[in-house]
Amino acid sequence: MDQFQIDINKIATNLIEKNIEKVTKGIYDFSSAKRKDLLLKSKNAFDLYLSSAIDKYSSTKTILYRDQRVPLYKFYVDVNLRYQFETINTDNINNLLELSNNITIFGSGGMGKSTLLKHLFLNTILNTDLIPLFVELRDLNDAEITLIDCIYKSLSNLKFNLEKEYFVKALHNGCFVIFLDGFDEVNEEKRRKLTMEIDLMVDKYSENYYIVSSRPGDFLYRGWNKFIDLHVIPLDKQSALSLIEKMDYDNDIKEKFLLELNDNLYKKHQSFCSNPLLLNIMLLTYHEFAEIPDKVHIFYGRAFDALYSQHDATKAGFKRKLMTIENLAIDDFKRVLSAISALSYMEKTYSFDQDQLFYYINSAKQIVDIEFDSNRFKTDLIESVCILVIDGLKYKYQHRSFQEYFTARFISNLPDEEQTSLLLHIIEEEGESIKFDEVFNLLFEMANEKFERNLIIPALEKLKEIIKDSSLELSYLKYMETSFDEFFFDPALLVQEKLSKEAEAIAYSYKENKSGFIDFVQFIYNKYCDLLDIKLPKLETIIEPDNIDSLHEFGEDDEYSQSTRVPLNKVTCDEQLFNDFIGFSKFYLQRLEYSFLVLDQRKPEL
Known part of the structure; x- marks a missing residue:
C-alpha cells in the first residue's frame, strides 16, 4: 500500500x-x-x-x-x-x-x-x-x-x-x-x-x-x-505534455516524444493529441513508426502491432513469448480477434465471464477456419498482447475503442453482399451505435468506396422507398417516424441552452424500436459536408414557427416535466399543427435532402 x-x-x-x-x-x-x-x-x-x-x-x-x-x-x-x-x-x-x-x-x-x-x-x-x-x-x-x-x-x-x-x-x-x-x-x-x-x-x-x-x-x-x-474538454497542449511527462516510460523515447509534441505534433495532430487514449497510443507506437498517420484506423492498427511485437518491452531483458505463435501469425491473430470483437459487438457484450469468452473464441475459430488452442489464445489476449484485462470475475477490452476497431476490421473484410446485409441490419436494428461508437467512422476511413457502394448507396435507396408517400410533406413525416414517436416543448431547454423563445425549445422522443436512419443521415452529412461541393438545401418553402400555439392546442401537458407533447401519429389531425411540425423538423429534413443529393452525385461514380 x-x-x-x-x-x-x-x-x-x-x-x-x-x-x-x-x-x-x-x-x-x-x-x-x-x-x-x-x-x-x-x-x-x-x-x-x-x-x-x-x-x-x-x-x-x-x-x-x-x-x-x-x-x-x-x-x-x-x-x-x-x-x-x-x-x-x-x-x-x-x-x-x-x-x-x-x-x-x-x-x-x-x-x-x-x-x-x-x-x-x-x-x-x-x-x-x-x-x-x-x-x-x-x-x-x-x-x-x-x-x-x-x-x-x-x-x-x-x-x-x-x-x-x-x-x-x-x-x-x-x-x-x-x-x-x-x-x-x-x-x-x-x-x-x-x-x-x-x-x-x-x-x-x-x-x-x-x-x-x-x-x-x-x-x-x-x-x-x-x-x-x-x-x-479535450486536452490542451500543456495538459498533453503533462500527461506524457508523468508516464513511467523509456526516458530517451519519452524525451524525444515530448520535444516533438511541443514543437509540432500537437499542432499537426490535435485531434489525436487532445484525446488521452490516443495520446498514449502515440507514445506507444512512437519508437517503431517514424510518422503519425492521419487516419484513426491506421493508428489503432499500429497500436496493436506494437502490443503484439513489443509486449513487455518496458521490462529490461524480458520478452514474453506468445503461446499461440506456433499456430497463428500476426495476421491470423488479428483475424481471430476481429471475429471475436464483431461477434461480441453485435451482441452488445462489452465484458465477458470465462464461459462467454471461450464461446466467442471458439465461434471465431470456426469463422476464420484456423485451428489453435483456445485456452492459450485467451492467455495471449490477457497476458501477452493485453487487449483484454481482468476486472473481478470479468474480462473486458483494454478500451472499448479496440473492440470497435477490430469489429470494423472484420466488417471491412466481408464479401460485398454480407457486408451490405450486416450494415443494413445495424442501421435498422442497432442504429444507436452509429452515434454511440466509432465503427461506421472507422469503416468510412478503411475502405471508403467499398463502404459507399455496399452501404451508403443501398441504404439511401432503401430509405427513399420506406418514406415514399403521396406528398413530400407526408414523406417527411414518415422519415421522422423512423426514429421518433412524439415531439414536445421542453422548458428545461430554455434554461440549459439559454434560448430566447419557446419555439426554439422543441425536442423529440425516440421510439423504443427505432431505426437508425436519422442518425445515419446525420453521419452522411458530417462525412461529406467538407468532401463534396454540395450545399445544405435551404428548403425555403418550409417555415419555422415562431410560437407553439398549435402544441398547446392539440398536445398533452405533462405536469411532471412541465412539457407539452404531441404524438407523431396525430400531427396530421390539424393543418396548422402539421405545418408547424414540418417547420420544427427542418434541421432533420435539410440533412435528409442533402443525403439524397450525395446519392445522386456518388451513385454514377461507383
Missing part, C-alpha cells in the same frame, strides 16, 4: 466516524443497546467498503502499464469540463457539486471518463464530508436486476456487509455521492428502464448527489430534466 492509500484510508475512516450518526438516522428502531451494536456494524460495513474501493479505484492497468496495476495519480492529469459557457476544473469535486446534485458527464471514446470518475470518487473522500459510492452500470447487463440492486451488489462485492434494507433506508439521509459509470455500456433494451429508475431515484433520495458518465447517445442526447450536462 503506497503513502497515498495509507493517508486516504485514514481520512475515509474519519469520514465514516463523522457521518455514521447521520447515515443511520431513522433506520434502526431498537433499544439503545441494540442500536449501539448496529451503529458499530454499519460503521464497519462502510469502513470495509471504502477501504476495498480505495484499493480498487486508486490503481489500474492501462495500455502503457499493461503488466500490473499502477497508482492512478502516477499518470492522471486533471481534465476540464464544459458547462454551458463555463469551464469547470475537476481538481476538486466541490467544483461540480456546487453546480447541481444531479450531473451527467459526456465524452467520446478515449476521453478518460471512467478515470475521471475514479479521481472524483477519491477526491470526494479527501475534500467533502460525503460518502462516495461507485457503480459500473454495465453490471446491469448480467442479470435482470434493479438499479438499487446493482448499487448494493457493487458495494457487497467490495466487502460491504450491511443488510440491504438498512442500506436502502440510509439513502434517505443524503450522505452520498453516487457515481454511475458507463450509461452507454448498458444494453440498449435496458436503457429506457434504467433512465426511469435513475429518474425515480433522484426524486426518492433527493438529498444525495448523482454523477452519471456516458458517451453521448439517444437516451441522454437532450439531457434529463433534473440533470445538468457537463462535457469533457
Whole structure:
C-alpha cells in the first residue's frame, strides 16, 4: 500500500466516524443497546467498503502499464469540463457539486471518463464530508436486476456487509455521492428502464448527489430534466505534455516524444493529441513508426502491432513469448480477434465471464477456419498482447475503442453482399451505435468506396422507398417516424441552452424500436459536408414557427416535466399543427435532402 492509500484510508475512516450518526438516522428502531451494536456494524460495513474501493479505484492497468496495476495519480492529469459557457476544473469535486446534485458527464471514446470518475470518487473522500459510492452500470447487463440492486451488489462485492434494507433506508439521509459509470455500456433494451429508475431515484433520495458518465447517445442526447450536462474538454497542449511527462516510460523515447509534441505534433495532430487514449497510443507506437498517420484506423492498427511485437518491452531483458505463435501469425491473430470483437459487438457484450469468452473464441475459430488452442489464445489476449484485462470475475477490452476497431476490421473484410446485409441490419436494428461508437467512422476511413457502394448507396435507396408517400410533406413525416414517436416543448431547454423563445425549445422522443436512419443521415452529412461541393438545401418553402400555439392546442401537458407533447401519429389531425411540425423538423429534413443529393452525385461514380 503506497503513502497515498495509507493517508486516504485514514481520512475515509474519519469520514465514516463523522457521518455514521447521520447515515443511520431513522433506520434502526431498537433499544439503545441494540442500536449501539448496529451503529458499530454499519460503521464497519462502510469502513470495509471504502477501504476495498480505495484499493480498487486508486490503481489500474492501462495500455502503457499493461503488466500490473499502477497508482492512478502516477499518470492522471486533471481534465476540464464544459458547462454551458463555463469551464469547470475537476481538481476538486466541490467544483461540480456546487453546480447541481444531479450531473451527467459526456465524452467520446478515449476521453478518460471512467478515470475521471475514479479521481472524483477519491477526491470526494479527501475534500467533502460525503460518502462516495461507485457503480459500473454495465453490471446491469448480467442479470435482470434493479438499479438499487446493482448499487448494493457493487458495494457487497467490495466487502460491504450491511443488510440491504438498512442500506436502502440510509439513502434517505443524503450522505452520498453516487457515481454511475458507463450509461452507454448498458444494453440498449435496458436503457429506457434504467433512465426511469435513475429518474425515480433522484426524486426518492433527493438529498444525495448523482454523477452519471456516458458517451453521448439517444437516451441522454437532450439531457434529463433534473440533470445538468457537463462535457469533457479535450486536452490542451500543456495538459498533453503533462500527461506524457508523468508516464513511467523509456526516458530517451519519452524525451524525444515530448520535444516533438511541443514543437509540432500537437499542432499537426490535435485531434489525436487532445484525446488521452490516443495520446498514449502515440507514445506507444512512437519508437517503431517514424510518422503519425492521419487516419484513426491506421493508428489503432499500429497500436496493436506494437502490443503484439513489443509486449513487455518496458521490462529490461524480458520478452514474453506468445503461446499461440506456433499456430497463428500476426495476421491470423488479428483475424481471430476481429471475429471475436464483431461477434461480441453485435451482441452488445462489452465484458465477458470465462464461459462467454471461450464461446466467442471458439465461434471465431470456426469463422476464420484456423485451428489453435483456445485456452492459450485467451492467455495471449490477457497476458501477452493485453487487449483484454481482468476486472473481478470479468474480462473486458483494454478500451472499448479496440473492440470497435477490430469489429470494423472484420466488417471491412466481408464479401460485398454480407457486408451490405450486416450494415443494413445495424442501421435498422442497432442504429444507436452509429452515434454511440466509432465503427461506421472507422469503416468510412478503411475502405471508403467499398463502404459507399455496399452501404451508403443501398441504404439511401432503401430509405427513399420506406418514406415514399403521396406528398413530400407526408414523406417527411414518415422519415421522422423512423426514429421518433412524439415531439414536445421542453422548458428545461430554455434554461440549459439559454434560448430566447419557446419555439426554439422543441425536442423529440425516440421510439423504443427505432431505426437508425436519422442518425445515419446525420453521419452522411458530417462525412461529406467538407468532401463534396454540395450545399445544405435551404428548403425555403418550409417555415419555422415562431410560437407553439398549435402544441398547446392539440398536445398533452405533462405536469411532471412541465412539457407539452404531441404524438407523431396525430400531427396530421390539424393543418396548422402539421405545418408547424414540418417547420420544427427542418434541421432533420435539410440533412435528409442533402443525403439524397450525395446519392445522386456518388451513385454514377461507383
